[in-house]
Amino acid sequence: MAITGLLPDFLVTKLDYLANLTRKHSLWPMPFATACCGIELMATASSRYDIARFGSEAMRFSPRQCDLMIVAGRVVMKMVPVMQRIWLQMPEPKWCISMGACASSGGVFDAYATVQGIDRFIPVDVYVPGCPPRPEQLIRAVLDIQEKIQRTGTIDAREFAARSSYEGPTSLAREIGPEEAIVAPGDFTTATRLRSLKMTNDPPMTRQ
Amino acid sequence: MAAYLDTLTARFPGAFTTSEFRGDRRVIVAADKAPAVLLGLLRCLKEECGFDFLCDVAGVDYLNYPGAADRYGVVYALTNTTTGGRVFVKAFANDPDPVLPSAVPLWQGADWLEREVYDMYGVRFDGHPDLRRILMPSEFTAYPLRKDYPLRGLGERHNFPTITRAES
Numbered sequence: 001m002a003i004t005g006l007l008p009d010f011l012v013t014k015l016d017y018l019a020n021l022t023r024k025h026s027l028w029p030m031p032f033a034t035a036c037c038g039i040e041l042m043a044t045a046s047s048r049y050d051i052a053r054f055g056s057e058a059m060r061f062s063p064r065q066c067d068l069m070i071v072a073g074r075v076v077m078k079m080v081p082v083m084q085r086i087w088l089q090m091p092e093p094k095w096c097i098s099m100g101a102c103a104s105s106g107g108v109f110d111a112y113a114t115v116q117g118i119d120r121f122i123p124v125d126v127y128v129p130g131c132p133p134r135p136e137q138l139i140r141a142v143l144d145i146q147e148k149i150q151r152t153g154t155i156d157a158r159e160f161a162a163r164s165s166y167e168g169p170t171s172l173a174r175e176i177g178p179e180e181a182i183v184a185p186g187d188f189t190t191a192t193r194l195r196s197l198k199m200t201n202d203p204p205m206t207r208q
Numbered sequence: 209m210a211a212y213l214d215t216l217t218a219r220f221p222g223a224f225t226t227s228e229f230r231g232d233r234r235v236i237v238a239a240d241k242a243p244a245v246l247l248g249l250l251r252c253l254k255e256e257c258g259f260d261f262l263c264d265v266a267g268v269d270y271l272n273y274p275g276a277a278d279r280y281g282v283v284y285a286l287t288n289t290t291t292g293g294r295v296f297v298k299a300f301a302n303d304p305d306p307v308l309p310s311a312v313p314l315w316q317g318a319d320w321l322e323r324e325v326y327d328m329y330g331v332r333f334d335g336h337p338d339l340r341r342i343l344m345p346s347e348f349t350a351y352p353l354r355k356d357y358p359l360r361g362l363g364e365r366h367n368f369p370t371i372t373r374a375e376s
């Protein structure tokens with residue numbers, strides 16, 4: 001007797017669920033490796049730790065083919081426009097992992113050229129602590145992204161529309177005084193141009 | 209005393225002083241003499257004394273340094289590729305317009321090295337073919353390795369737009 005006689009030959013589910021199920025098991029990481037964390041990222045992809053077990057082995061160096069950006073390493077001010085452009089080039093739906101102390105907070109590099117956390121400039125979904133994080137931690141982050149997709153994902157990526165405000169550390173707006181703002185032409189779409197921040201009427205503050 | 213120092217003393221009397229540190233000879237040119245004699249002194253070292261290789265050009269800011277007479281030091285590390293001997297030429301420059309002659313006519317390799325010193329300290333090199341910033345973005349207005357520039361900068365590192373998730 002054929003098994004088709006026992007089971008219904010149709011499946012009832014939500015489209016969102018189905019989309020999430022397929023998306024979360026085929027994340028294509030974009031390795032944005034700018035420093036030593038990149039070595040750990042490579043180890044995660046190689047045979048010993050083998051991120052392929054979780055469906056994320058297809059690393060592509062073109063953002064057009066990726067949906068998971070892994071920023072591994074410190075990002076300097078000249079790199080910010082590049083990072084933003086690569087993020088914008090990735091097709092929806094997409095997620096971002098900030099890997100390591102440097103990408104998440106600047107790490108030990110509290111210097112004039114190093115960005116103190118990439119979440120000041122692009123949206124981040126999962127942070128990985130460590131200097132560098134162990135490959136297991138990065139795999140944990142991928143699993144967390146999978147869970148996030150399964151829980152919040154929608155087939156037309158509606159959940160992202162609600163995230164319309166700045167998600168970085170709150171000190172950003174208070175860090176630079178109006179008198180110190182650099183006013184230069186251009187914006188991030190033209191390579192490394194600086195621009196002036198929109199200033200609020202906050203009282204003058206002390207820079208951290 | 210080394211033979212090249214005799215040559216230098218004969219050619220540029222009173223233009224420099226010398227000192228020694230751990231076996232390495234330094235030739236020090238003060239800020240008031242440097243614009244006039246530095247290029248000739250380097251050329252003499254290269255063409256007459258055999259110091260034919262420029263290893264490095266480095267900058268130093270002597271602001272508030274005990275006993276310092278001039279503010280910006282630019283150090284040329286020269287090597288004699290025949291004997292392996294080394295000499296360090298340290299030339300000084302001062303505010304408001306620190307300027308030294310460029311060594312690019314003597315060593316093509318000085319090009320990027322002098323651009324780096326210019327980028328970090330704001331010392332200009334007269335006669336440099338392409339004196340632009342090499343490390344910092346070209347819109348950057350400060351000279352970050354000067355001692356009076358704060359370690360964390362003046363907010364330049366965060367002077368970029370933010371992309372929110374909804375708009376990306």
Ligand code: SF4
Pocket residue numbers: 035036037038072073074099100101102103107130131132133
């Ligand atoms: S967090 Fe540590 S390992 Fe990672 S980029 Fe920074 S310094 Fe390197």
